[in-house]
Amino acid sequence: MxxxxxxxxxxxxxxxxxxxxxxxxxxxxxxxxxxxxxxxxxxxxxxxxxxxxxxxxxxxxxxxxxxxxxxxxxxxxxxxxxxxxxxxxxxxxxxxxxxxxxxxxxxxxxxxxxxxxxxxxxxxxxxxxxxxxxxxxxxxxxxxxxxxxxxxxxxxxxxxxxxxxxxxxxxxxxxxxxxxxxxxxxxxxxxxxxxxxxxxxxxxxxxxxxxxxxxxxxxxxxxxxxxxxxxxxxxxxxxxxxxxxxSVDIEAIEELVQTPRITRLADGIRHRFAQNGNFLGVSVDRADYTKGIIPRLEALQEFFSRYPHRRGQVNFLQVVVPTRSEVQAYRTLYRQVEDMTRRINEEFGQEGWMPVTTIRRSLDRPRVMALFRAADFAIISSLFDGMNLVAKEFVSAQVDKKGVLLLSESTGAAQELESAIHINPWDPEGCAASLEEALSLSPEERQGRMNAMRRQIHQHTLxxxxxxxxxxxxxxxxxxxxx
CATH class of the missing domain: 3.40.50.2000 (Glycogen Phosphorylase B;)
Structure with a gap:
């Protein structure tokens, strides 16, 4: 160090x-x-x-x-x-x-x-x-x-x-x-x-x-x-x-995600969730009400309703880690997340395609980094966040420079990662439009945005x-x- x-x-x-x-x-x-x-x-x-x-x-x-x-x-x-x-x-x-x-x-x-x-x-x-x-x-x-x-x-x-x-x-x-x-x-x-x-x-x-x-x-x-x-x-x-x-240790993350094991994990994730040119989106959060998980699901519901041509094209994988289970508000939130995810899948799901998949447990660091490398976009929808290191970890893991970060403007990270697509988590219609914008970017635009964010993290490490x-x-x- x-x-x-x-x-x-x-x-x-x-x-x-x-x-x-x-x-x-x-x-x-x-x-x-x-x-x-x-x-x-x-x-x-x-x-x-x-x-x-x-x-x-x-x-x-x-x-x-x-x-x-x-x-x-x-x-x-x-x-x-x-x-x-x-x-x-x-x-x-x-x-x-x-x-x-x-x-x-x-x-x-x-x-x-x-x-x-x-x-x-x-x-x-x-x-x-x-x-x-x-x-x-x-x-x-x-x-x-x-x-x-x-x-x-x-x-x-x-x-x-x-x-x-x-x-x-x-x-x-x-x-x-x-x-x-x-x-x-x-x-x-x-x-x-x-x-x-x-x-x-x-x-x-x-x-x-x-x-x-x-x-x-x-x-x-x-x-x-x-x-x-x-x-x-x-x-x-x-x-x-x-x-x-x-910040994060971007060099350590880059080294990790390019190992043969993580490369295989990332390829396996894409094979399962992003076949036939589908887009894979991800989020990784503790089941905490400050992370804007319900507003993010509302935005996805709005997205699939407003842009029906995206049904069957976009798979969203959310990792929701149980936390502070002794506090009633957190137990209630977890049930709400499960209920809303089920409603979205029932409303928009088709044979062979389910819009939202939930992992209800903590993943070890290598698997999270493999998920970030595999993803085409990530959504960070915190209502308020001091920084949000998940955003910087996603950027650090994007060594292929093809992903897009949709980042809540209410995070500290938004002040540094200016090339992310900034979203207001309280605005589901606006978030849906921003997601459509992200999916419509050319490969060159995606790479340019990711390069700018990666330079910033390299210059300001943990x-x-x-x-x-x-x-x-x-x-x-x-x-x-x-x-």
Whole structure:
């Protein structure tokens, strides 16, 4: 991944852990978690060593981590994973209720779904304090602490109270809402104070930065907010607030999709779903209401109704991964997706052709990348999304440069991938027209659009994201850490 931009000790702090130990009937199985943060930070810690603090959620985690410490990777340990164990009540209050029924829908501006509870907040704060105590104990002097996301919003301030010598960067992966929405959180002042314990606050887009600065200036009238330099002066410190758009490791994806195995998988997918010149469209989402799965199905229904000549020509394969099944709203959504998919297939299906096929489980990374390479188009229909790395993964996997990306304008990725066909997920008629436009593009137009997006990702990779944040943190804190 290149040179890590600091020689100071590193501590990564996330809700989810990079390696999970699970009990099986054949013994303990180690699962390496996928995802943008893990795929960037795990190689970095393998290179330089350090510590990763996370919730130990695996069924065999305690067995493999005496004293809460698990050397990882298991076969060739390079750094230490420190696991924090949560009781069922803590998981419920901290994760399910306050984080995922409160902050998650609030930040995605789906106000009607927001459920806040003072009791859940009390648990949320206690778990954030547990993380802070663990990091305070395990961190060396002069360490750089890199914490993440909405589950740990109070963590930076709680850690600073315990270890004012540490340098702290916190990255907020999801959107930051407009202030009129944000202040509906009963604890909105506490959340802001928690985040301002960091030295560097990272967001996905400049719009998120602007919304956060507005929240601070509107909430704390006495605080100096320097919008020209994206800086907050707070409690004798200058907090850097910057946009650091997260990305993917495009070179690793290119290498993967061109292996013989993935090439065969992609060919097999096309043989099954795109015979006789048919178009294959794909989507890959968690069963989450922010991903716009129902609006996307409404757009497909409109498409097949408005463009009847496309019936029998277009196959759409949607991967819908069950998630957060303990939350009623997610279980309800999954049933709605199944019901609407069935209605579309009953209305438009013909002998030997079914418009929409659903895979109702998680696919491993190689199979997802094979699906992306095989596809003629992908639809990303998020209602709101901080970035949406699926869009960048699809582009990265398109080494044949024949696919078209239809991308919600409500994603952070839309600000970078300008050559995608941008769609409004709330407009099914417009989405249907955009899909017809995508299918009508010449091969040269498709290739030109894909080349432009691939150049952008090559110039702004996942490792550039890590480097930018850690370089900023190292720079802005070196002077006072030394003192």
């Amino acid at each position: 290149g040179t890590v931009p600091t020689s100071r000790p590193l501590v990564i702090v996330t809700n989810r852990e990079p390696y999970v130990d699970e009990k099986t009937k054949h013994g303990i199985r180690v699962v390496q978690k996928a995802g943008g943060v893990v795929s960037a930070l795990d190689p970095m810690l393998r290179e330089v060593g350090g510590d990763w603090v996370a919730w130990g959620s695996g069924s065999a985690d305690r067995m493999t981590a005496p004293g809460g410490v698990r050397p990882v990777p298991p076969k060739n340990p390079r750094y230490r994973l420190h696991r924090i164990y949560l009781s069922p009540d803590e998981v419920s209050g901290f994760y399910n209720r306050y984080s995922n029924q409160g902050l998650w829908p609030l930040c995605h501006m789906l106000i009607e779904r927001v459920q806040f509870s003072r009791q859940a907040y009390s648990v949320y704060r206690a778990v954030n304090a547990k993380f802070a105590r663990k990091v305070a104990r395990e961190s060396q002097q002069r360490s750089l602490v890199f914490s993440h996301d909405y589950q740990l919003a109070l963590f930076p301030s709680l850690l600073r109270q315990l270890r004012p010598d540490l340098a702290i960067a916190h990255f907020w992966h999801i959107p930051w809402p407009a202030f009129t929405v944000y202040r509906r959180c009963p604890q909105y002042q506490e959340i802001l104070r928690g985040l301002m314990g960091a030295d560097v606050l990272g967001f996905q887009t400049s719009d998120d930065v602007d919304a956060f600065l507005t929240a601070v200036s509107r909430t704390f009238r006495h605080v100096q907010v320097d919008r020209d330099n994206s800086r907050i002066h707070w409690q004798g410190r200058a907090i850097e607030v910057r946009a650091f758009p997260i 490792y550039d994201w890590v480097t930018a944040i850690l370089t900023t943190l190292d720079s802005v804190t070196e002077s006072y850490v030394q003192s």
